[in-house]
Amino acid sequence: MKEERIAISADHGGFGLKEDIKRFLKEDGYNCIDLGTDSEDSVDYPDYGVKIAHAILNGEVDRGILICGTGIGMSIVVNRFSGIRGALCHDVYTARMSREHNNSNVLILGGRVIGKGLAMEIVRTWIKTKFAGGRHQRRLDKIEEIIKR
Ligand code: RB5
Numbered sequence: 001m002k003e004e005r006i007a008i009s010a011d012h013g014g015f016g017l018k019e020d021i022k023r024f025l026k027e028d029g030y031n032c033i034d035l036g037t038d039s040e041d042s043v044d045y046p047d048y049g050v051k052i053a054h055a056i057l058n059g060e061v062d063r064g065i066l067i068c069g070t071g072i073g074m075s076i077v078v079n080r081f082s083g084i085r086g087a088l089c090h091d092v093y094t095a096r097m098s099r100e101h102n103n104s105n106v107l108i109l110g111g112r113v114i115g116k117g118l119a120m121e122i123v124r125t126w127i128k129t130k131f132a133g134g135r136h137q138r139r140l141d142k143i144e145e146i147i148k149r
Pocket of ligand 1: 011012013014045068069070071072073074
């Protein structure tokens with residue numbers, strides 16, 4: 001199994017895509033930790049967004065993937081946490097740049113927005129792309145400084 005631990009979580013709007021991504025990650029040898037939800041029954045997305053933020057900030061996992069209907073609710077929730085850099089991506093270019101420039105540690109997808117094929121390409125790209133560092137790290141440090149004030 002690969003060393004990196006990736007948590008995944010979704011509300012009912014993202015449940016189906018979560019199951020597909022989980023299967024894909026496990027088949028590819030990733031240590032994928034499923035933090036729910038477990039069905040298409042209606043739940044509240046903040047409860048699941050918070051789980052991913054806490055898992056990363058507590059050091060239980062390295063990165064996370066979050067899915068709701070549009071990805072917007074999850075994006076709003078997870079980006080309230082200092083140290084979390086959530087990127088809502090609906091194309092491969094954005095997913096790549098969110099890693100290279102923003103060092104995103106949470107990938108957010110809209111389960112009702114994109115199809116399975118595109119979602120898998122996005123996940124694959126996001127997982128494999130490395131952070132470029134340098135001037136991009138300075139900008140990320142600035143964000144943390146600004147929100148402390
Ligand atoms: C649930 O119906 C839907 O509101 C949720 O999945 C998400 O899209 C919210 O942003």
